[in-house]
Amino acid sequence: MNHSMKRLFCKSLCTAAAGANLKPPPADSAAIAKLILSSPTTAHQSLDEQFLLSSKTTPWTPQLVNSILKRLWNHGPKALQFFHFLDRHHHNYVHAASSFDLAIDIAARLHLHTTVWSLIHRMRSLRLGPSPKTFAIVSERYVSSGKPDKAVKLFLNMHEHGCFQDLASFNTILDVLCKSKRVEKAYELFRALRGRFSADTVTYNVIVNGWCLIKRTPKALEVLKEMVERGINPNLTTYNTMLKGFFRAGQIRQAWEFFLEMKKRKCEIDVVTYTTVVHGFGVAGEIKRARNVFDEMIREGVLPSVATYNALIQVLCKKDSVENAVVMFEEMVKRGYEPNVTTYNVLIRGLFHAGEFSRGEELMQRMEIEGCEPNFQTFNMMIRYYSECCEIEKALGLFEKMGSGDCLPNLDTYNILISGMFVRKRSEDMVVAGKLLLEMVERGFIPRKFTFNRVLNGLLLTGNQAFAKEILRLQSKSGSRLTRKFRL
DNA sequence: ATAGGGTTAG
Numbered sequence: 185m186n187h188s189m190k191r192l193f194c195k196s197l198c199t200a201a202a203g204a205n206l207k208p209p210p211a212d213s214a215a216i217a218k219l220i221l222s223s224p225t226t227a228h229q230s231l232d233e234q235f236l237l238s239s240k241t242t243p244w245t246p247q248l249v250n251s252i253l254k255r256l257w258n259h260g261p262k263a264l265q266f267f268h269f270l271d272r273h274h275h276n277y278v279h280a281a282s283s284f285d286l287a288i289d290i291a292a293r294l295h296l297h298t299t300v301w302s303l304i305h306r307m308r309s310l311r312l313g314p315s316p317k318t319f320a321i322v323s324e325r326y327v328s329s330g331k332p333d334k335a336v337k338l339f340l341n342m343h344e345h346g347c348f349q350d351l352a353s354f355n356t357i358l359d360v361l362c363k364s365k366r367v368e369k370a371y372e373l374f375r376a377l378r379g380r381f382s383a384d385t386v387t388y389n390v391i392v393n394g395w396c397l398i399k400r401t402p403k404a405l406e407v408l409k410e411m412v413e414r415g416i417n418p419n420l421t422t423y424n425t426m427l428k429g430f431f432r433a434g435q436i437r438q439a440w441e442f443f444l445e446m447k448k449r450k451c452e453i454d455v456v457t458y459t460t461v462v463h464g465f466g467v468a469g470e471i472k473r474a475r476n477v478f479d480e481m482i483r484e485g486v487l488p489s490v491a492t493y494n495a496l497i498q499v500l501c502k503k504d505s506v507e508n509a510v511v512m513f514e515e516m517v518k519r520g521y522e523p524n525v526t527t528y529n530v531l532i533r534g535l536f537h538a539g540e541f542s543r544g545e546e547l548m549q550r551m552e553i554e555g556c557e558p559n560f561q562t563f564n565m566m567i568r569y570y571s572e573c574c575e576i577e578k579a580l581g582l583f584e585k586m587g588s589g590d591c592l593p594n595l596d597t598y599n600i601l602i603s604g605m606f607v608r609k610r611s612e613d614m615v616v617a618g619k620l621l622l623e624m625v626e627r628g629f630i631p632r633k634f635t636f637n638r639v640l641n642g643l644l645l646t647g648n649q650a651f652a653k654e655i656l657r658l659q660s661k662s663g664s665r666l667t668r669k670f671r672l
Numbered sequence: 673a674t675a676g677g678g679t680t681a682g
Contacts, residue, residue, distance in 0.1 A: 320673045355674045389675040424676040459677040494678035529679045561679050568680095 211242050213251035214590065220252070220266050221259065231269055244270065246280035253286040258592035260294045260628035263287070271306075281312040285321055292325035294628045300325075308346055316342075316353045323357055327364040335360065336373060354381040355390055362394030370394050385411075389422050396429025401438070404429055424456050431464030439464055455481070459492045466499025474499060490516075494526050501534030509534050525551070529561050536569040544569075557590065564596050571604025576613065579604050598624040602635060611646035618643055618651050625658060 223232035256263035361370035395404035430439035535544035605617035
């Protein structure tokens with residue numbers, strides 16, 4: 185059953201249920217999100233009349249609210265406006281902890297520090313949290329905006345906000361630091377507190393992975409050794425992490441030896457191990473060895489997963505030929521696998537990269553027919569290729585499609601498209617770039633100074649002085665205006 | 673949201 189059929193089927197079922205008075209009519213998060221998006225965005229203005237009216241009869245549930253917040257993820261100001269509206273005006277509805285977590289994440293992405301903390305306090309006064317998850321979200325935001333010390337401090341002070349630290353939250357903060365490449369900082373914290381929290385296999389795995397992520401495999405091996413000495417047993421995850429680390433660091437020979445050692449020691453190697461090796465060899469350009477390992481896994485009775493096929497298809501595109509990748513794709517379908525969005529993205533990219541635009545477009549149509557929704561990567565990648573090849577109309581067409589669909593443009597989309605507006609060096613493209621810049625600010629994204637300057641220069645050079653002035657005004661007050669508008 | 677495998681860009 186394809187996607188549109190599924191939707192139809194769902195709809196008729198729901199209508200039947202409502203008609204029979206079995207349950208309240210289902211509220212459609214897509215429709216509500218659209219209504220919110222189409223409300224005017226003037227400052228201090230509440231949501232649209234139409235929305236206000238319909239909100240009175242909408243049976244609000246946390247699931248519905250969360251679904252709407254996710255749809256509005258890339259329009260943070262609207263998402264928060266909606267969240268605050270329900271919080272204030274619907275006294276019979278109280279937000280769930282999970283909705284608070286989403287709102288906190290959105291506010292943190294908009295750098296609305298004050299809003300983040302008032303939400304946390306409100307959550308606490310309603311006795312809904314904050315939970316370890318809330319702290320994980322806020323820490324991650326701190327780390328990704330270049331403030332790892334604040335993240336650590338937050339973890340150390342968690343208990344002051346009514347949330348006690350435990351091994352799980354310790355592992356989480358270490359992982360957050362490692363994933364953002366702040367491995368030295370994580371290692372420092374790990375050494376200071378591993379005794380207090382009785383570090384376990386997960387803790388050590390997080391640290392081993394951290395060193396591997398920054399290609400410092402000797403340090404990772406050191407931690408592995410220490411782990412064994414302290415009586416903490418490494419598991420398959422530990423070894424798979426190490427294996428991936430060798431490939432990432434370009435130590436192909438060591439990776440192969442490590443893999444052989446894993447087999448020799450009768451470690452029950454799994455689909456993840458094999459996928460790591462197939463991908464690792466492929467990225468290193470060793471297509472033949474990648475294929476050999478792929479054949480070996482089937483011989484050994486380890487079933488490849490969609491991820492394994494994705495790895496193989498990707499490396500065929502990059503290091504072999506896109507034609508062979510297409511063959512592999514058809515083979516996986518023939519064997520009964522259902523390609524996912526990553527599969528399509530990898531192959532569409534391969535086709536575009538080879539200049540096979542129409543075949544790439546056909547594949548996108550095919551994915552939609554199969555009920556596989558394109559995501560950010562799909563759109564952003566295609567927009568990037570179209571821009572590079574001066575197909576600005578096609579790039580803009582995809583952008584429109586995102587805005588009207590379930591996948592709102594994100595920060596990358598705006599950056600890619602704005603860059604694309606410079607390839608033709610046309611005056612009218614500069615105006616579009618300026619409009620995109622205004623729109624992205626309105627949606628809560630903060631353009632880099634470079635982007636502002638580039639658009640300003642473009643407008644000035646093409647005689648759009650008045651528009652340039654408008655953008656200059658916006659630049660000077662964009663940050664402060666947002667904070668005032670959405671503070672609780 | 674406690675850890676490992678596919679999407680980027682050389």
